[in-house]
Amino acid sequence: MAGNTTPTDFGNPVINWIDKRLPVFTMMQKEYGVFPTPRNFNYLWNFGAIAMVMLMVMIASGLVLAMHYTADTKLSFNVVERIMRDVDYGWLVRYIHMNGASMFFIAVYVHIFRGLYYGSYKQPRELLWILGVLILLLMMATAFMGYVLPWGQMSFWGATVITNLFSAIPLIGDTIVTWLWGGFSVDNPTLTRFFALHFLLPFVILGVVFLHIAALHVSGSNNPLGIEPKSDKDTVPFSPYYTVKDLFGVCVFLIIYAAFVFYAPNYMGHPDNYTPANPMVTPPHIVPEWYFLPFYAILRSFTIDIVIPFTDIIIISSKLGGVLLMFGSIAMMFILPWLDTSPVRSARFRPLYQKFFWLHLAVCITLGFMGAKPPEGIYTVISQICTFLYFAHYLIVLPLLNKYEKPLPLPPSIHEAILAQKK
Amino acid sequence: MGNPHSHGAQCSHDAPQKHGQEECPDNGHDESKRDFIFISAASMAAVGTGVVAWPFVATLGPAKDTLALSTTEIDLSPIQEGQAVTVMWRGKPVFIRRRTAQDIELARKVDGDATAFNSLRDKQKDTDRVKQSTFGGKEMPQWLVMVGVCTHLGCVPMGQKPTDMRGDFDGWFCPCHGSHYDSAGRIRKGPAPHNLAVPTYTFLSENRIRIG
Ligand code: HEM
Numbered sequence: 301m302a303g304n305t306t307p308t309d310f311g312n313p314v315i316n317w318i319d320k321r322l323p324v325f326t327m328m329q330k331e332y333g334v335f336p337t338p339r340n341f342n343y344l345w346n347f348g349a350i351a352m353v354m355l356m357v358m359i360a361s362g363l364v365l366a367m368h369y370t371a372d373t374k375l376s377f378n379v380v381e382r383i384m385r386d387v388d389y390g391w392l393v394r395y396i397h398m399n400g401a402s403m404f405f406i407a408v409y410v411h412i413f414r415g416l417y418y419g420s421y422k423q424p425r426e427l428l429w430i431l432g433v434l435i436l437l438l439m440m441a442t443a444f445m446g447y448v449l450p451w452g453q454m455s456f457w458g459a460t461v462i463t464n465l466f467s468a469i470p471l472i473g474d475t476i477v478t479w480l481w482g483g484f485s486v487d488n489p490t491l492t493r494f495f496a497l498h499f500l501l502p503f504v505i506l507g508v509v510f511l512h513i514a515a516l517h518v519s520g521s522n523n524p525l526g527i528e529p530k531s532d533k534d535t536v537p538f539s540p541y542y543t544v545k546d547l548f549g550v551c552v553f554l555i556i557y558a559a560f561v562f563y564a565p566n567y568m569g570h571p572d573n574y575t576p577a578n579p580m581v582t583p584p585h586i587v588p589e590w591y592f593l594p595f596y597a598i599l600r601s602f603t604i605d606i607v608i609p610f611t612d613i614i615i616i617s618s619k620l621g622g623v624l625l626m627f628g629s630i631a632m633m634f635i636l637p638w639l640d641t642s643p644v645r646s647a648r649f650r651p652l653y654q655k656f657f658w659l660h661l662a663v664c665i666t667l668g669f670m671g672a673k674p675p676e677g678i679y680t681v682i683s684q685i686c687t688f689l690y691f692a693h694y695l696i697v698l699p700l701l702n703k704y705e706k707p708l709p710l711p712p713s714i715h716e717a718i719l720a721q722k723k
Numbered sequence: 724m725g726n727p728h729s730h731g732a733q734c735s736h737d738a739p740q741k742h743g744q745e746e747c748p749d750n751g752h753d754e755s756k757r758d759f760i761f762i763s764a765a766s767m768a769a770v771g772t773g774v775v776a777w778p779f780v781a782t783l784g785p786a787k788d789t790l791a792l793s794t795t796e797i798d799l800s801p802i803q804e805g806q807a808v809t810v811m812w813r814g815k816p817v818f819i820r821r822r823t824a825q826d827i828e829l830a831r832k833v834d835g836d837a838t839a840f841n842s843l844r845d846k847q848k849d850t851d852r853v854k855q856s857t858f859g860g861k862e863m864p865q866w867l868v869m870v871g872v873c874t875h876l877g878c879v880p881m882g883q884k885p886t887d888m889r890g891d892f893d894g895w896f897c898p899c900h901g902s903h904y905d906s907a908g909r910i911r912k913g914p915a916p917h918n919l920a921v922p923t924y925t926f927l928s929e930n931r932i933r934i935g
Pocket residue numbers: 355358359360361362363364365366367369380394397398401404439442443444446447448449450498499501502503505
């Protein structure tokens with residue numbers, strides 16, 4: 301990007317003129333045209349591009365919604381219904397945005413588990429991975445605040461329960477919560493600030509995505525074998541090979557997305573959110589959106605107070621404990637590159653890690669189911685076991701595997717591995 | 724500052740010892756002057772940022788009109804024994820229950836029994852949760868006034884309506900994560916850390932209270 305880049309000839313005087321002064325075309329050509337990419341990607345490598353498309357869809361649909369939306373506790377519910385009934389194609393844009401949030405999370409979760417399976421978080425991609433976890437956090441904040449905007453019962457009570465998490469902070473917790481609310485409960489000041497932040501954060505995400513991709517283009521992509529490309533034979537230029545493959549993946553994904561939008565637009569939502577918010581009545585069963593359920597189950601799994609023995613002094617109340625575990629579950633992902641130090645990336649060559657990976661996935665999915673259940677009896681016990689297994693995976697299993705696992709021999713190079721497979 | 728090479732040849736900041744005082748006669752003097760300017764400018768910038776950031780942070784707290792809404796008066800006369808009403812105060816529900824003699828007895832039994840009392844998570848006597856002050860010569864243990872917000876994560880517990888579940892201790896039950904409160908609003912079972920809060924309130928007359 302320095303001043304001494306040799307200008308590329310694009311065969312078009314206008315493009316050449318611009319490119320000489322601002323080498324955006326050279327950059328695109330370098331990063332997306334000829335960019336050498338491992339030749340052995342499978343379809344799991346499509347989900348980054350899919351997530352990017354979803355971000356664009358969310359920004360476009362959100363912008364249109366924002367033009368019709370008003371943040372006011374007395375108006376918001378009706379204004380969203382107006383979008384649904386009176387605004388031309390308002391129903392479509394809203395359903396695109398609503399289901400888009402779910403599809404965005406599906407894409408990102410697949411993208412993350414892809415990274416876990418193939419060890420994409422390992423050296424030299426630690427920072428790339430951390431930026432990704434940061435994007436996940438920002439997405440969660442964005443989706444949480446977006447869900448408050450239609451001001452239904454779930455909006456209100458979801459906002460109440462989640463903001464109250466901060467009251468678990470010792471001493472200053474209540475002050476912080478009052479500050480977050482701008483009052484003594486979730487109310488109009490809360491709604492207006494959530495709208496402002498919901499509008500802003502996607503653009504912050506866009507910025508972090510840019511850094512994420514910039515970091516990716518320094519280290520280059522990982523691949524299903526988890527070994528670095530060694531020669532030209534191991535790579536293909538990004539375009540046309542992966543532009544086309546990504547486009548194909550995006551199309552398939554969009555078809556599934558459209559099926560939800562047109563045939564089951566409320567399948568992933570909760571009917572209670574079509575009841576206007578009522579601060580005096582809590583719905584009997586509060587559940588967050590599906591993409592938060594595993595974290596919600598972890599939050600609720602901590603049911604005892606930890607006290608100093610023989611006294612009543614509570615060190616960690618069950619409330620604080622739950623909150624710490626929930627944030628801890630994401631913290632695990634941040635420090636993952638330093639927990640799993642095995643030099644072999646891909647689970648294909650790590651027979652034990654592979655088994656634990658599937659166990660970990662099953663644990664996360666089970667936690668998701670438990671998060672939707674009432675917190676009692678067997679559900680609490682299952683949540684607790686799964687929460688333990690979740691943390692054990694990161695803090696016990698991975699460090700032990702580093703020591704005791706015998707990885708399979710790695711192939712000498714990507715193209716040789718492919719040729720060997722073909723035979 | 725960042726790039727010693729730009730000053731390099733004449734006066735290196737990196738290696739004053741090597742080049743010595745002759746080459747850079749003003750070096751020591753100059754450096755301490757620069758350090759002083761640098762440190763004082765940086766600290767002024769830090770203070771300035773803090774001073775400017777504070778109003779931004781403070782705008783997010785409760786505004787004056789929000790604070791102004793913080794008292795409510797309630798007429799208690801229509802409430803029958805055993806009945807409960809919910810009123811709004813600061814955007815939150817406040818539970819007012821006119822307790823039966825049985826409710827009171829149940830709560831006070833815990834007060835009297837040392838083991839039961841010591842097993843409470845948030846130890847508080849029933850007598851400390853109601854107004855003991857007398858008005859017109861009467862005690863008021865029948866009136867229990869509490870913020871109807873679960874101290875776990877803020878749901879509104881059930882138990883106000885006669886048809887509601889009241890939990891294992893015949894008080895209130897929070898369905899969100901299963902907290903059980905007794906007939907004095909004390910947490911007895913479940914994840915909530917504290918008893919239901921008693922707001923500041925005063926009896927204006929025998930049948931009238933002001934909350935806040
Ligand atoms: C990271 C990208 C985004 C995510 C994950 C997201 C998520 C959500 C969610 C879950 C809802 C609630 C949908 C419902 O139940 O009705 C929502 C509503 C809303 N969002 Fe977004 N959003 C994103 C980007 C944006 C952007 C960029 C804007 C504005 C420029 C925006 C404006 C709105 C508005 C006005 C609503 C309220 C209307 C409604 O509820 O349908 N969103 N968002």
